[in-house]
Amino acid sequence: MKKKIRIGIPRALLYYRYYILWKSFFEIIGCTVVLSCPTNKEILDNGKYLSVDESCLPFKIYLGHVKYLSDKCDYILVPRICNYGKGKRVCMRFNGVYDVVYNLFQNNNILNYNIDYLKGKYEFFEFIKMGLKVNKNIFRVIFSYFVSKKKEKKYNLSLNNREINTLKSNKLKILIVSHPYVVYDDFLGGNVIRYLKENGIDVLYSDRMDRKESICYAKEISDTLYWLYSKENIGSIVYYKDAIDGIIFLSSFPCGPDSLVNELLIRKMDNIPVINIILDESTATSGLYTRLESFIDIIKVRRENG
């Protein structure tokens, strides 16, 4: 039997957004997907060694994951994303990911697709192009794209439903406004989520809302914003505004879009308690817990007083 092609997916950055799509796409084509292990100290150290010291923390972690995968698979998936159309750009970091990885890991095969709607690089065609590199059967590739797209939609809907169920509960509710690669990463946002759950607080995630809906809501707060991922975050704030007791802005040092967007949001939120937490490479948690504890106390008092 022919050996299956192994495709490595680093567990960082866009993994948290597109994993379902990628996984089912490659599995239907006939490849196995190799995931890197959850972020740990070793991966961070590797990433720090490889990257420029000013790069943002998630990107350092990303490079660590790529390094972890470099001898465990045949291809590494590194997409390059520029924009999804007018007013739907993404952080400049994603424009350069492919080229940086390509230059740092020259001995590895990189599988890549490029999304740039303004220049006619649409997701569908790019996926087909990428799929043809590993499987020559074009019908299977097209079929797998549509099936995985449907799966992704279903998965997102289930996440959305979960959020709606949490809204119904009577406990204190906190909305976490952050990029998925910061909250869901065990090494970065994991501590915050765990602490909140231990204290009996329901956590809502900004990126689990219906995406199209949240982009429409985003216009209420900021009309010149052009980062797609930030728009989705903002939209969720408007949507949940009346149902939540507090907002946590979770960002990593030094995140480009967040440095501006979060500052603007903090200045515009006047009747909801807000805390801005910036995560860096240090792993000490006592300072973080102190801040979270006092924040929880504040929202508790606010709720008791009505």
Added chain:
Amino acid sequence: MDRVVSFPHLGNYYIVFEYFLSNVLKCKVIVPPATTKRTIELGAKYSPDFVCVPFKYNLGNYIETLEKGANTLIQGGGGCRYGYYGELEEKILRDLGYKFEFYNMISDNHISLKKGYRFCKKINKKTNLFMCGYYLFNSLLMIIFIDKIEKYLRLNMGFEVEKGSFEELEKKYFNSFKNNGVFKNIYLYCKYKRKFKKIAIDKPKDHLRVAILGELYSLIDDNTSYNTERKLIKMGIEVYRDTDLTYLLITKRFKLARMIKRGKKYIKYHLGADASGTIVKSLDVAKKGFDGILHLKSFGCTPEISAMSILPKISDEYNIPILYFSFDAEDNEVGVDTRLEAFYDMIKSKKEK
């Protein structure tokens, strides 16, 4: 209330902005006070923690010009984070209690001519498309001339026989830009170019050649980079810099695709802002046999950080030294000087070998 329009500083180009705005809007335009230590301190005080330096400078400029009596502020720009500055700056200034009107010329991360024209029309009802077009054309001409003169200066100023003669003439030339028409501008440019060429220079055959690359704002604005460029020139070095406003506004759109193709060994896609330009230009420069590269950027500039991961490879392959500078609000000038001197000594001894 009389309308007083103002805008943030950008290197020497305030001359052009002032000319354009005062002619099109027909109202009082004030240039913000020259950027000083106080400007950056004010800007850094009110801006978010890890935003890049141009934001801090712009905010400082705005505060100082508001103190002087401006009541209409303009923000243009774009490319990376720069496109989103306007909204936050407006909010910060409003929270500080200033009263003003704020006009943001950016739509979807690029300067929008449509928005600009609407703004002109709103303030000066008599203006029309033809007038705007004429002044825009003249302003672009001025930008091109300034860049051409500056380019000549960078190449030759380090070797002047009589110290200060270039700078004196440069000042005179910039002062001559006052409400000139298109033809007068062209005439003045030709006249001054001849004058510049007449200045005696003593260029040895094996002089040092250094290229300055990096992020546009740090390159154009001398205050951000603590006059790094001029200091380098005064050490007797031929400085080469291609990244200026002409490049940004006019030539970039034609060159970019070809440039990326030229650097295909290192990059496949556009890295955003000036980053792919940085890489391809450093490649060109290394092939031409320059003695060194200076890479300037402001702290946290995302596209340039991508470029910085690739530049060491070029440096290794072509054996060309690169000095990296990352400017932030708290940088001290002495540290920059020391590193520049060390760099100069290094490339000099490397050349003599």
